Amino acid sequence: MNSAHTATQQQILTALHQAVGNDHVHTDDATLDEHSHDHSTAATQARALAVVSPASTDEVSAVLRIASTFVVPVVPQGRRTGVVGAADAVPGAILLDLTRLDRIISIDTADQLATVQPGVITQHLADAAREHGLFYPVDPGSVHISSIGGNIATNAGGMRCVKYGVTGDSVRSLTAVLADGTIIHTGHDSIKGVAGLDLTSLIVGSEGTLAVVTEATLALRPAPGDAAGAAAWFPTLADALSAAAEIGSGPRRPSALELLDRPSIQAINTLGTLEALPDDAAAMLIVESDELDRAAADVDAYAEVFRAHHALRIDLARSATEVDQLLEIRRNLHPGLMRAYPAVLTEDIAVPRGRLLELLTIIEAAAAESGAPVATGGHVGDGNLHPIIGYDPADADSLARAAQAFDIILERTVELGGTITGEHGVGHMKRNALARELSPAVRALQVRVKAAFDPQGILNPGRKI
Numbered sequence: 264m265n266s267a268h269t270a271t272q273q274q275i276l277t278a279l280h281q282a283v284g285n286d287h288v289h290t291d292d293a294t295l296d297e298h299s300h301d302h303s304t305a306a307t308q309a310r311a312l313a314v315v316s317p318a319s320t321d322e323v324s325a326v327l328r329i330a331s332t333f334v335v336p337v338v339p340q341g342r343r344t345g346v347v348g349a350a351d352a353v354p355g356a357i358l359l360d361l362t363r364l365d366r367i368i369s370i371d372t373a374d375q376l377a378t379v380q381p382g383v384i385t386q387h388l389a390d391a392a393r394e395h396g397l398f399y400p401v402d403p404g405s406v407h408i409s410s411i412g413g414n415i416a417t418n419a420g421g422m423r424c425v426k427y428g429v430t431g432d433s434v435r436s437l438t439a440v441l442a443d444g445t446i447i448h449t450g451h452d453s454i455k456g457v458a459g460l461d462l463t464s465l466i467v468g469s470e471g472t473l474a475v476v477t478e479a480t481l482a483l484r485p486a487p488g489d490a491a492g493a494a495a496w497f498p499t500l501a502d503a504l505s506a507a508a509e510i511g512s513g514p515r516r517p518s519a520l521e522l523l524d525r526p527s528i529q530a531i532n533t534l535g536t537l538e539a540l541p542d543d544a545a546a547m548l549i550v551e552s553d554e555l556d557r558a559a560a561d562v563d564a565y566a567e568v569f570r571a572h573h574a575l576r577i578d579l580a581r582s583a584t585e586v587d588q589l590l591e592i593r594r595n596l597h598p599g600l601m602r603a604y605p606a607v608l609t610e611d612i613a614v615p616r617g618r619l620l621e622l623l624t625i626i627e628a629a630a631a632e633s634g635a636p637v638a639t640g641g642h643v644g645d646g647n648l649h650p651i652i653g654y655d656p657a658d659a660d661s662l663a664r665a666a667q668a669f670d671i672i673l674e675r676t677v678e679l680g681g682t683i684t685g686e687h688g689v690g691h692m693k694r695n696a697l698a699r700e701l702s703p704a705v706r707a708l709q710v711r712v713k714a715a716f717d718p719q720g721i722l723n724p725g726r727k728i
């Protein structure tokens with residue numbers, strides 16, 4: 264607290280100190296700055312009131328009761344690895360840091376369930392499941408740095424969605440706190456359950472605008488088999504896509520199917536952390552199978568498909584280390600492009616897989632029209648691509664060209680029947696683009712749903728809807 268705070272702000276801060284303890288309310292510049300933005304490049308300059316770090320559902324409830332009494336905005340925050348500004352500060356807000364809620368409460372091997380607090384890092388849950396012979400499949404590129412709460416609130420995806428679905432497909436039940444401090448439990452730990460409306464699915468992906476998740480019960484799976492994989496290089500993007508389409512419509516289900524175009528491969532090479540990849544082909548596909556007792560046979564079948572679609576080169580990965588190196592190539596996409604350009608705008612569009620070639624044509628046209636460099640990689644097995652647009656933040660013209668490419672891609676993706684975001688979310692960065700995709704009636708309905716959860720509009724305002 265300092266003299267710059269108004270009398271009301273001091274009252275709020277006193278109440279927050281009582282709710283979570285003096286050590287867990289921070290108003291100093293360094294902590295506020297650190298917590299004011301996520302990994303997106305469109306950071307706001309908004310100044311929050313405080314960073315508040317509760318340690319239990321009851322403390323979250325107490326903080327929200329204070330926020331609703333004083334009508335103060337609240338921004339729930341996980342590990343702030345989001346890329347659309349959904350966890351960025353809002354003026355005068357309480358930044359609700361959920362990382363102290365970081366316990367894996369139980370792993371139930373009989374029902375194959377994990378109950379966790381939201382601040383658990385995703386990989387920690389995957390490791391704990393593995394120790395029990397089980398598997399948590401959700402694998403965003405940020406798996407080592409993002410939290411389960413953030414994954415639930417963004418309905419995060421990743422490389423394994425092609426086989427195992429997105430985060431929401433693993434969520435059975437939630438404990439959550441409403442804007443007025445009411446603690447609710449939604450969903451069911453049984454496999455089935457249809458009592459009342461499905462509020463769990465509504466909260467999943469709501470980017471902290473409907474409720475704060477304080478506990479989640481997640482479905483685990485039996486451990487998969489030893490994985491095998493392959494990388495293949497193609498003379499044209501069309502060849503790579505037709506190979507991916509044949510795999511996608513075939514009888515075998517890969518556990519990853521990823522695309523990298525030539526600029527992406529070149530950017531990964533500039534990073535220099537992996538063995539240099541051949542970078543004269545137009546595109547590369549990476550495929551993985553983790554089918555029990557059948558992975559190598561699956562990959563042999565995928566290699567046949569690659570050959571039939573004019574692959575120039577195919578590298579097989581048989582051991583766990585080789586397979587991990589293969590996936591590491593794809594994980595290096597974003598870091599490689601961050602190295603290749605001074606700054607990047609990351610797109611996250613998705614279309615029905617049958618329209619991917621048209622989407623790639625659109626991306627190439629957007630790059631040509633705007634003059635901005637665009638490298639494209641992504642989850643081709645899901646129809647979800649990440650065109651990454653390079654720019655120089657110190658050069659207004661370069662920024663304008665990048666923004667133009669971003670906009671053209673969003674507009675034309677929707678015209679193709681696609682979506683402006685497959686997995687990263689809306690945040691504040693894509694809010695203006697919502698009107699391209701959602702009808703006025705649907706947007707109005709979403710505003711009414713939000714009002715039912717949060718009548719004063721204090722939870723993460725200006726985001727998602």
Ligand SMILES: Cc1cc2nc3c(=O)[nH]c(=O)nc-3n(C[C@H](O)[C@H](O)[C@H](O)COP(=O)(O)OP(=O)(O)OC[C@H]3O[C@@H](n4cnc5c(N)ncnc54)[C@H](O)[C@@H]3O)c2cc1C
Pocket residue numbers: 301302338339340341342343344345346349350361381402403404405408409410411412413414415416417418419420421422469470471472474475476477597686687723
């Ligand atoms: C290198 C890199 C790779 C990435 N790869 C992927 C990928 O493959 N797939 C993918 O989907 N995303 C990816 N992301 C984006 C990001 O990691 C995900 O969106 C992730 O789910 C965010 O988790 P977080 O803990 O960092 O949440 P934050 O960024 O802190 O928050 C994200 C949103 O969740 C809300 N929130 C957080 N915790 C809670 C809670 N307990 N209750 C209610 N709301 C909450 C916030 O208000 C915000 O709206 C990547 C990011 C990076 C930096």
